[in-house]
Amino acid sequence: MIVFLKKHGAEILFAVIIFVCLIFLFNIVVLLRQYSVGVDNQAKDNAELYTFKQRLLVDYCVDDTLGTADVAAGFFADCESDEDIFAAIDRVNAYLSGNKYFKQLRYIADGEEYFRYNIAVERNIISDCDAGLTQPIRLDNQTCFAFIASVPTGRVSKIGLIFNKSIVTDSFSDLYKTIEDKFVYPEFAVLCTLDGRILQSVDEGEKFPIGATFSDTYGTILGDSDYRKTQALFLKEGSEIVTYGSNKYVVTALKSNGLVISAFYNVNKIYGEGYELIGSIWATMIAFFLMMITVAVSFILNRRKIAKRIYEIGAINPILNCPTLLKFERDTQEILERNKATQFAIIVAKINNFNFIMEKFGEYASSDLLKYARNMYKHALVIDETYAYIADGEYALLMHYKDKQALIDRLNSVYLSIGNYSGFDDYKIKITYSIYEVEQNVAQSVPRMIDKAMVVKDSSKENKSLVTYNFYSDVLRSDFLKKAEIEGKMESSLKNREFWVFYQPKYNIVKKRMDGCELLIRWFDSSIGDYRCPDEFMPLFEVNGFVVKIDRFVFYRACEDISQAIEKGQKVYPVSVNVSRVTATQGDFVDYYAKIKKKFAVPDKFITLEFTESFAYENNEYLAYTVKRLRQNGFNCSLDDFGTGYSSYNTLKALEIDEIKLDKFFLTDGISRQRDYMLLKSVIQLVKDMGMKVTQEGVETQADYYKLKKLGCEVIQGYYYARPMKYTEYCKFLENDDFDPETGRGIVEKA
Structure with a gap:
């Protein structure tokens, strides 16, 4: 455990710090999220309040005009004859003559009576509608409203005063000039009919042209999700949070007198400094998170760089300039994984009495021998074979394995080259090859395979041969049989x-x-x-x-x-x-x-x-x-x-x-x-x-x-x-x- 902590202490400490920071960041995000939801709800409440005030002003204009219609209706009270009706009409025309929005109702036009002058449309509007404001109508290529009022007595039951739409739309536009100082202006607002036709808009970029449909216009500036929210909003009224550009908005919709008032409020403006604070905190958290990511990536890259350097140092023997056992293990693992159907053998090639050679001929001479052996092994290998220097005159080899004799022939040819080394006068180089035939269906690590080759390194009895071959399978089989034989008779032998x-x-x-x-x-x-x-x-x-x-x-x-x-x-x-x-x-x-x-x-x-x-x-x-x-x-x-x-x-x-x-x-x-x-x-x-x-x-x-x-x-x-x-x-x-x-x-x- 202590060794593990010493080896990985820095990584563990860094991981703990990152974990603590992430927990802290997560809690801050949760709090910000909750606070942001509260801010959004409060912004929606404020936006609905402001829109409601707008509706009150429009309602005031409509109610005032309806009052005018009621006064006009009084002129027709007790009218029984046509002469009485015509006289009442003249009085109404005189009463409303100064109103720029009023469409004059004429009794005679060009010498003809009004009953014969295209009066059917006006008559139908009056007859089909109850008292109040009608939906917009088209007369003489103009959009108009009809204000219907009931006549209490007489021949005439109700009258309709037709005004140009401006009597309502101008009041909608003018309300932004007369509203109180604390009122927050919307980014844009529209006055629509119930079917979504825009009657008037207030915006700087003319995003909502008069006559266009509300839904088509919103569809061009909002995403699909937000667009569906506004569509539903027109049916149920209220407010929703949407995104337009890079900002959040509250869109409202309120109905009154057959009209719909919709407005867009910037949440930042409608809520004020509190929302700006949230934005600043979010920006800070994002910056902090990015900084954490940067530090983490930098740490990981630095550790990988260090690990790579350590591996490079440990992978190459600096004296012989050849792979070390560490690199051999990794390379061998990769080769075996790439060639699962190929038979291999791991060989430990030991120069016998190497310590004696060092003492007798010196370190430099023995180093030259190792380099010579390195060259012989290196040049003897083919694709998907590798080698490495272990220590004390021992090399590890990974070679293809067809059968024992074929491998012995290859190793013998290598030995003939090493055995001809001329650096030691008459001293003959002896080599022992300890061979483990890799078992394809046995899951084991490369170090374990090397250990098995090492096991038989000293298994051969003393002989005068210049080269010796010890196969793990042979020694293992022999040792197993001998062990079984001895253990099978030891008790009886002691008894007998x-x-x-x-x-x-x-x-x-x-x-x-x-x-x-x-x-x-x-x-x-x-x-x-x-x-x-x-x-x-x-x-x-x-x-x-x-x-x-x-x-x-x-x-x-x-x-x-x-x-x-x-x-x-x-x-x-x-x-x-x-x-x-x-x-x-x-x-x-x-x-x-x-x-x-x-x-x-x-x-x-x-x-x-x-x-x-x-x-x-x-x-x-x-x-x-x-x-x-x-x-x-x-x-x-x-x-x-x-x-x-x-x-x-x-x-x-x-x-x-x-x-x-x-x-x-x-x-x-x-x-x-x-x-x-x-x-x-x-x-x-x-x-x-x-x-x-x-x-x-x-x-x-x-x-x-x-x-x-x-x-x-x-x-x-x-x-x-x-x-x-x-x-x-x-x-x-x-x-x-x-x-x-x-x-x-x-x-x-x-x-």
């Missing part, structure tokens, strides 16, 4: 006494006599009629836990043999037994070993328990506590395989150990015999100075003996003194031990 305890004596150089022995496990497999190599079964036993039974079996035999030898009065020497990490971590480990030791009355300090240095390194605190308890119960403790690559000095410092057993590694030749000598000398002296016994394992020659004697080593173990042997042979060895280390006389020959 096929596991034997062998004794290997140790020699004390200082005291010039035998120092004790180490007990080793051997397995005589009756099914094959021979002993199995411990390397075949012990690693498996450690994995499946059977090693606990083996360790306890050996320890039990050690205590039993010591007890019997003491009872018989035979020579008895201290013994050492190995303890695996699996056994040492059992909950009853110390209690069990102490109980068996007590059962057979084995003297204290007579049994040494050996722990590997690797276990000590990995479980330092636990082993320190365990060693302390073991020593309290009369056991000596030894550190086996010392110097095999772990923090040896730290182990010496932390553990109360009685003996250090040096690994055979100290006797093998390195790059310099002088350095080998100095290293072994310093280790022996250090162990002795710390008060511990020092034992060297793997002593096989007289030269080894003399060197160890000179360096002050106390005890040796190995074939130079004695090989491992059965208990009966060990007892005979004790009776006839005439070993002379100076001459080698009495050496027990190797089996």
Whole structure:
């Protein structure tokens, strides 16, 4: 978790900040939205109020004219004869003679009576309408209104005064000049008939020409959605919010006396500063959002740029100028995805003993070898194949795979080129090819495929071949069968006494006599009629836990043999037994070993328990506590395989150990015999100075003996003194031990 946070902490922090900002922005937007809806509703209320005031002024004009019609109707009261009617008409004409809007009703025109002068239209208007204002009519190519009034008594029942439309439309236009100061003027307003015909408009751009239909004109300036709103508005009255250009408007519609008044109000003007504030806040939020987007995009691009740079740095080996394992994994994944039907193999090509080559010929010479090998591998590849340098003289290859022989032939031709490298005089380059045939129907990562190739890298037995091929499928099949065979018979073999305890004596150089022995496990497999190599079964036993039974079996035999030898009065020497990490971590480990030791009355300090240095390194605190308890119960403790690559000095410092057993590694030749000598000398002296016994394992020659004697080593173990042997042979060895280390006389020959 900590590693993940360190790696992605910046991205997580940035994401959290963006998330918090988005939540804040969302809440502001919600509040603004709610406030904006409230502003829109208030703007609609104000617009309807202003339109209502406009309607009142128009209604006043209409009502006043209707009052005039009522007065005129009074002139016809009690008229019974034509003469009375004609006289009333003359009085009406005289009464309205000063009204510029009145269309005079003539009794005689050009010497003829009015009944004969195109009077049918006027008569029909009067007869068809009730008292009040009629819809616009056309007379003498003019648009007119008829104001109908009832006559209370007499021959005439009602009269109609016909006025030019201007009596209404002029009042509609003039109302903007006479309305109160606080009135908000609309952007444009229209006076229409119920069928939408425009009688008068007030606007600057003449968007609403007189005579046009209201719906057609609105359809040219509004979108479809807003246009449908205004259409519905004419039927139900009220107000709606629409968009015209880049601004929001309130459009209103109110009916009165057969007319419709519609007006457009700019919301910004009708609401005032509050609406401007909303606009400013919206603009600020949009700017803030755009800034967030800019910052986020910039951050992402920058991170991608950094990631790309890191990838480029990690993708190319700067010394060899070739792909690294990271790039190999990505390229291989892409190739496999593109070629799902093609069989491939992943190969780990290892230059054997590369570290020795570096020490012997130097860093520059070994680098030249790597570059030479790089060129050979690079030129050997075809389309959809790739390669990379791993480390320590190892290359990874992805190659097409037809069959084993075809791949071996290709790799062998590459090796012939690398093997002819002339930079090392007579030194022959050896290469091991570890091959994993990619399984097409198995979902697995490329690193896992490489691991499988790595598994078989060291699986081949030591041979003198210049080039070795290890196929994962072969090794896996062989290992699986061997594992199944061993696990199938291990329990029965222990029960049938096929596991034997062998004794290997140790020699004390200082005291010039035998120092004790180490007990080793051997397995005589009756099914094959021979002993199995411990390397075949012990690693498996450690994995499946059977090693606990083996360790306890050996320890039990050690205590039993010591007890019997003491009872018989035979020579008895201290013994050492190995303890695996699996056994040492059992909950009853110390209690069990102490109980068996007590059962057979084995003297204290007579049994040494050996722990590997690797276990000590990995479980330092636990082993320190365990060693302390073991020593309290009369056991000596030894550190086996010392110097095999772990923090040896730290182990010496932390553990109360009685003996250090040096690994055979100290006797093998390195790059310099002088350095080998100095290293072994310093280790022996250090162990002795710390008060511990020092034992060297793997002593096989007289030269080894003399060197160890000179360096002050106390005890040796190995074939130079004695090989491992059965208990009966060990007892005979004790009776006839005439070993002379100076001459080698009495050496027990190797089996």
